[in-house]
Amino acid sequence: MGSMPATPRSLDVAPYDALLLYSFGGPNKPEDVVPFLRNVTVGKGIPDARLEEVGEHYYGFGGKSPINEQNLELKAALEAELARRGIDLPVVWGNRNWEPFTTDAIDELERIGAQRAVALVTSAYSSYSGCRQYREDLAVVLEKRGQLDDSGSTGVELDKIRSYFNHPGFVQANLDAVADGFAELVAKGGDPRSARLVFVTHSIPDTMEAASVVSQATYSAQHLDVARSVVAGLAERLGHDVAWDLAYCSRSGPPSQPWLEPDVNDHLEALAADGVTDVVMAPIGFVSDHMEVAYDLDTEAMATAGELGLTAVRAGTVSTREPFVRGLVDLLLERAAIARGEDVAEATVGDLPPFRSVCAPGCCLRRDGEPSGVPALCGSGLYS
Numbered sequence: 001m002g003s004m005p006a007t008p009r010s011l012d013v014a015p016y017d018a019l020l021l022y023s024f025g026g027p028n029k030p031e032d033v034v035p036f037l038r039n040v041t042v043g044k045g046i047p048d049a050r051l052e053e054v055g056e057h058y059y060g061f062g063g064k065s066p067i068n069e070q071n072l073e074l075k076a077a078l079e080a081e082l083a084r085r086g087i088d089l090p091v092v093w094g095n096r097n098w099e100p101f102t103t104d105a106i107d108e109l110e111r112i113g114a115q116r117a118v119a120l121v122t123s124a125y126s127s128y129s130g131c132r133q134y135r136e137d138l139a140v141v142l143e144k145r146g147q148l149d150d151s152g153s154t155g156v157e158l159d160k161i162r163s164y165f166n167h168p169g170f171v172q173a174n175l176d177a178v179a180d181g182f183a184e185l186v187a188k189g190g191d192p193r194s195a196r197l198v199f200v201t202h203s204i205p206d207t208m209e210a211a212s213v214v215s216q217a218t219y220s221a222q223h224l225d226v227a228r229s230v231v232a233g234l235a236e237r238l239g240h241d242v243a244w245d246l247a248y249c250s251r252s253g254p255p256s257q258p259w260l261e262p263d264v265n266d267h268l269e270a271l272a273a274d275g276v277t278d279v280v281m282a283p284i285g286f287v288s289d290h291m292e293v294a295y296d297l298d299t300e301a302m303a304t305a306g307e308l309g310l311t312a313v314r315a316g317t318v319s320t321r322e323p324f325v326r327g328l329v330d331l332l333l334e335r336a337a338i339a340r341g342e343d344v345a346e347a348t349v350g351d352l353p354p355f356r357s358v359c360a361p362g363c364c365l366r367r368d369g370e371p372s373g374v375p376a377l378c379g380s381g382l383y384s
């Protein structure tokens with residue numbers, strides 16, 4: 001992966017007095033599934049048939065998503081890494097769509113006396129779904145609590161760590177996971193030289209993809225950048241090149257609405273038709289093995305691969321891999337230095353710049369040129 005930029009030297013987290021680990025949330029038991037799906041889809045125009053289908057995915061796993069336990073593991077790993085470096089900073093966990101909800105997390109920040117916290121969202125890429133929606137939910141919840149005015153929060157102040165898809169820690173952890181995936185393929189009797197590496201991420205509507213360019217490069221371009229970095233590192237480790245593609249999973253929305261393609265199942269079919277026999281799927285779009293991975297990849301895409309007679313392996317997500325967790329703490333220190341007005345080197349790998357710590361006007365809207373009218377924190381203005 002070439003030269004790795006040095007980690008920030010200062011261990012100063014001022015002006016922050018808490019880290020908010022901010023995630024999507026998921027159901028813990030069957031009775032949670034419908035209310036959770038209602039929270040996720042309010043005002044989104046997702047067809048009922050799709051919702052029933054997604055509900056079945058959750059019921060198939062006992063009505064419980066693995067995402068909450070995975071976030072607790074990440075929280076524990078972050079706490080351990082902070083302690084290892086001698087950094088004293090409480091970590092508070094909250095979710096947009098399930099318990100502990102955003103408002104619970106803000107209660108907790110108030111309880112511990114936090115004045116200014118920094119949010120780390122469990123989405124590495126920038127788009128409406130991975131960036132602005134998190135920022136909007138923070139603002140809307142503060143507004144409901146009567147803690148928002150034109151200048152932002154009147155309670156605990158909240159900043160955000162930049163989209164970290166091209167941070168060395170995230171890329172390194174993905175490279176390690178893909179290399180492990182290739183080792184598993186070999187153990188299964190596959191041929192790493194002829195295997196196809198299929199990077200996978202969550203599909204989004206084409207309109208959301210187009211709007212995501214304001215954040216410095218589109219959602220798909222961000223993934224291609226990570227993919228190229230991982231492929232370069234993998235070729236070094238394996239001693240030969242590997243052919244690769246980017247495919248998408250978890251499409252929803254009406255069929256009339258175009259979303260990013262190819263779908264991973266269609267893509268596996270096309271590969272098999274082309275004579276490919278071995279595949280490694282790498283879910284670089286997700287930070288842990290939550291339901292999109294457990295169902296859409298491990299259940300559905302693996303079944304497709306089986307029907308096609310492919311030897312297939314699903315590589316791991318970054319989850320609590322050491323380079324990822326270390327990188328997140330580096331990003332926290334970087335963000336703190338930026339908040340203090342210091343000149344910091346923002347580490348990246350690949351061809352794209354470090355993404356902004358304070359989102360630009362019009363960044364990551366749902367659709368191009370359509371301001372939502374919904375306030376959002378951590379940007380250049382509450383309604384920009």
Ligand SMILES: CC1=C(CCC(=O)O)c2cc3nc(cc4[nH]c(cc5[nH]c(cc1n2)c(C)c5CCC(=O)O)c(CCC(=O)O)c4C)C(CCC(=O)O)=C3C
Binds near residue numbers: 024050066122202205
């Ligand atoms: C880019 C992206 C990420 C990655 C970034 C990030 O991690 O944030 C992500 C993550 C996740 N998506 C998740 C679940 C769902 N996403 C849905 C719907 C949608 N996702 C979208 C995009 C994304 N989603 C979009 C454009 C929609 C259409 C509606 C809308 O415009 O918002 C729906 C509704 C039903 C359906 O349509 O599938 C569900 C249930 C879970 C929880 C999994 C668990 O429980 O383990 C997680 C981590």
Ligand SMILES: [Fe+2]
Binds near residue numbers: 202
């Ligand atoms: Fe989603």
